[in-house]
Amino acid sequence: MSGDPNGEYVIEVENLVTHYGDRQILKNVNLRIRRGEIMVIMGGSGSGKTTLLRHLMALEKATSGSIKLLGSDVTQLNEIELYAMCRKIGVSFQGGALLSSLTVGENITLPLREHTDLDQTVMDIMARMKLEVVNLAGFENLMPSELSGGMLKRAALARAIITDPALLFCDEPSAGLDPVVSSALDELILRLRDAMDMTIVVVTHELDSAFRIADRITVLDQGAILTVGTVEEVKNSDNERIQNLLNRKFEVEEPDPEEYLARLMGHT
């Protein structure tokens, strides 16, 4: 591991509360992540894990609470300050989110064109370097539609790391991939952390992947943190909801008849 146990915290979430309309999505979330640490966020569907990740990417507005990235509270930053912060953050979206009208190389250099005035030759070399890192050397002139699912995810990762960000956020990086490709992607995430000292937050529901890469795991349930711990601590937890998640058991709550009827009628 890296994630020096005495290292400084580069991500600090305090008392984060979020609503979508009347619905509370995140309930007083507190989380701190150290430099060089790989934190995996897990939880069932609707647990709030993607919402939490979007908050860390400064893509969501919190109802209350604070989110400090590299010492700056992103809930308080103005647009210019947020723009500067974006250079320090890499994001690999679920599905890749590459622009279909641009080549792989153009997609990868997009953040550089947005945030820097580097010479085109330098940007092209950087793109090829990152493609080497993700084992897609020579693919820069292909269109995204010509790549397989695993290749798209790796290309998205190459784009996410093009600015050598201090913080890397990955949403379901290995979802839908076969085990071999998924394992290779996990190795890549570990290599990135080790070589570039990145702090990496990964949202995933792939248990094998989570256990391979995580220094610590945060388990979310119904918008609240159930536990934060090492892989072993989470595996050995005696919390029934955590064990259900690990054993892929879905709890079906007994509905309140009135609420259920209202839900079916679309009144909630």
Next chain:
Amino acid sequence: MEHAVREEQGKLVVSFQGEVDLEHSPKAREVLLGAVKKKQDVLVDLSEVSYIDSSGVASLVEAFQSSKKAGSSFGLVSVNPAALRVLELARLDRVFTIHSTLAEGLGGGS
């Protein structure tokens, strides 16, 4: 980022100090390409570089390629472990000639 260029034993020694990052790499690139244009062998001393990012490394790659075209040699000197990890990640440690000391670079050629 600070830089200095001097001549030693017929080679141009380009030294950088501080961080060669997105903000400073355009200047580093200008210095490197300027040195390579002189068609002399070039040694880039990175011993005082606390951080070099991919844009800095890409500038080194571009200068290296230019020096090859010009028929000159191009070597790196005193690459610190953090920078070496960045080079290794992109397998560039196999591309560049890396000397552990300036004396080695000056004496052994590159």
